[in-house]
Amino acid sequence: MRYFLDISYRGANYHGWQIQENAVTVQGVLQKALSNVLGAKIDILGSGRTDTGVHASSQIVHLDSPKEIDAALIFRINGYLPKDICIKSARLVQDDAHARFDALSRAYVYRITLVKNPFEIGLAYYFYPPIEIDRMNKAAAILLQYEDFESFSKVHTDVTNFNCTIFHAYWERNGDMLYFHVKANRFLRGMVRTLVGTMLEVGKGRMSLDDFVQIILAKDRKRAGISAPPEALYLSEVEYPAEVYKHV
Template identity: 40%
Template sequence: MKVTRYAVELAYRGTAYAGWQRQPNAVSVEETIDTALITILGSPVKLVGCGRTDAGVHASQYVAHFDYAGDLPKRLLARLNRYLPDDIALSGIFGVPPEMHARFSATGRSYTYRISLVKDPFRTDTVAWLPALKHLDREAMRAAAAVVLEYDEFAPFCKTNSDAFTMKCNVTESRWQFDGTEMVYHISANRFLRGMVRLIVGMCLQVGAGKLELSAVRTALDRQQRLPKPLSAPAAGLFLSQVRYADRGSWIDIL
């Protein structure tokens, strides 16, 4: 029986999960969707995601793929969404070329990080509430974000237990957007290192607070050494917001 590859597009609020990747002693997004697929399809299915997100990190757009032999059940998308918890939503299932790989075929990814200076009871899990940072130097934060664009290796912004084979990333966007009491960081690249965005946000916050000189950031990047006191911003504010594929136009919306 012919095996067909399918891509799944989805979004999730990561608060209740130990990240995307399956964990031995904690609930993950991957495991939750795997269980739903296996239950409805009635046979083992292995879901492959476009990348790992840490515990508590969200995705407003995420892509995964799986292989399946035979015809998919009718109304699979609706059935999966009914089975899944409210914090995971599938938006599409697509027939894709057999060589398509959710992770390795992706040509670019974008993240956003949201910070609120005022307490919002309706967004406690999806923005980082940092009231102590009301007096940040916003121009210094913009300058810190711009420095990132000057480099293509980012060892200072990678978790120490990373298994990355290279520290090289082609960053095409790194900027802050300020709107009243909300600050949003936007970053796009072909790939990201583990913990990279939260460490960059933390660096920008330290520069904006006058606790870190921009020259120290350049020195760390020039030498590919960690910052003296690296700061990882809280997980709550981070979203994987876009995943790009060169062959997206060839995907067939089947459900």
């Protein structure tokens, strides 16, 4: 039986999502827990990779299970997992459903605290104002006009296609917190954090909107801003077509 698991995790203690030799990763810890509780070797595949320190409030993985995964079994698996990884739910899917390739979109949220807040350590980026959110939203709106985001991708990756379709991108402020929301069909390695770092330059008045456009057109990572810290980034949603799910 193939399932989609909806999981959440805090990334601080992990070297990213994907299994690596001699490193503790979310995928590795989750696979071990599932294999132990289900009594069989379980391989899982996620909707995408998150980098070291990045969190997920909703990451989707698929697996083939020899047992029905109900609420009681989820409770048992969560008891085996460390406190910073949690399975939220499980849904039966078609036998060929794929967590990565069937995804229609992915969404991220980047959290910034505008005041020093000890309760946001490791969960948000402390960025001291003044900052012009209207200018940053104008920069975010520009993203929807383009598809090639090579300037915001990590270099020396195996990616040859830098095109992404961005469905929405905007900043919002709530009290002392600032959030960047972005949703696209796919993301490049390091893309969201580099977008955030570059738009913060726009917000502080160090970069014009025309400069921002020229960075996109340059297709050169050296032209963009610094990458914002990983601990404030969250994978927040992965969307699939309704037909991947089995209705029982």
